[in-house]
Amino acid sequence: MLLKLAGLDYKTDTSGFRKAPKGKLPYIDDAGTRVADSTFIRFHLEKVRRIDFDKGLNDEHRGVAWAIEKLLEDHLYWLVVRDRWINEDNFNKGPVRFFDAAPALIRPLIIRMVRRRVRANLQGQGLGRHTDAESALLAGRDARALAGALGDKPFLMGETPCGADATLFAFVTAALCPLFQSSARDAIGSYSNLVAYRDRLLGVYYPGLPVGA
Numbered sequence: 176m177l178l179k180l181a182g183l184d185y186k187t188d189t190s191g192f193r194k195a196p197k198g199k200l201p202y203i204d205d206a207g208t209r210v211a212d213s214t215f216i217r218f219h220l221e222k223v224r225r226i227d228f229d230k231g232l233n234d235e236h237r238g239v240a241w242a243i244e245k246l247l248e249d250h251l252y253w254l255v256v257r258d259r260w261i262n263e264d265n266f267n268k269g270p271v272r273f274f275d276a277a278p279a280l281i282r283p284l285i286i287r288m289v290r291r292r293v294r295a296n297l298q299g300q301g302l303g304r305h306t307d308a309e310s311a312l313l314a315g316r317d318a319r320a321l322a323g324a325l326g327d328k329p330f331l332m333g334e335t336p337c338g339a340d341a342t343l344f345a346f347v348t349a350a351l352c353p354l355f356q357s358s359a360r361d362a363i364g365s366y367s368n369l370v371a372y373r374d375r376l377l378g379v380y381y382p383g384l385p386v387g388a
């Protein structure tokens with residue numbers, strides 16, 4: 176999404192984590208320079224390609240945009256991980272497919288190991304310690320904050336997209352994924368401005384991408 180906002184051509188590599196410098200996605204390979212993590216990808220593009228994703232924003236708006244981005248990446252993110260990886264039905268509808276390429280004989284073992292690690296991460300970060308009802312409360316507050324911040328503007332900070340729109344769009348779209356039962360989906364889906372934002376940005380940046388209902 177950042178590359179789209181920057182108007183830069185790119186090719187998508189779906190081969191997975193093998194070349195990811197930090198063992199996580201996303202990363203980019205910019206003419207041989209590998210940069211991992213969406214925030215550092217953004218910093219790289221700002222420095223090397225001289226792009227200011229927050230052009231036209233004053234310090235107050237830059238601060239709010241950054242805070243919203245981190246709310247999404249470091250709070251709502253974990254609620255979505257929890258919904259998808261801990262809930263058995265959700266896991267079997269989505270994340271289980273990440274392991275399709277593993278040899279069938281050892282696949283269940285790998286799945287158990289990776290799920291154990293995801294559970295440990297959720298415990299370590301802390302959000303995995305809450306009950307379902309408490310998590311749903313937090314998801315509700317996240318959604319209220321996001322819907323309130325967006326209001327009736329076309330983009331988070333006004334008439335044109337800023338850096339945090341890349342994150343907001345990604346998270347709203349992921350949370351609304353109709354495949355999963357989730358408190359994040361219920362919460363985000365109850366705000367018509369967030370659903371309309373998803374639809375609008377999909378139409379502009381990913382025309383034809385099927386996202387379901």
Ligand SMILES: N[C@@H](CCC(=O)N[C@@H](CS)C(=O)NCC(=O)O)C(=O)O
Pocket residue numbers: 198199200201211212213214248
């Ligand atoms: N805040 C980081 C998050 C990166 C991240 O957690 N990526 C997930 C996929 S959405 C991942 O690669 N997880 C693999 C793992 O935790 O081992 C970013 O925006 O780049």
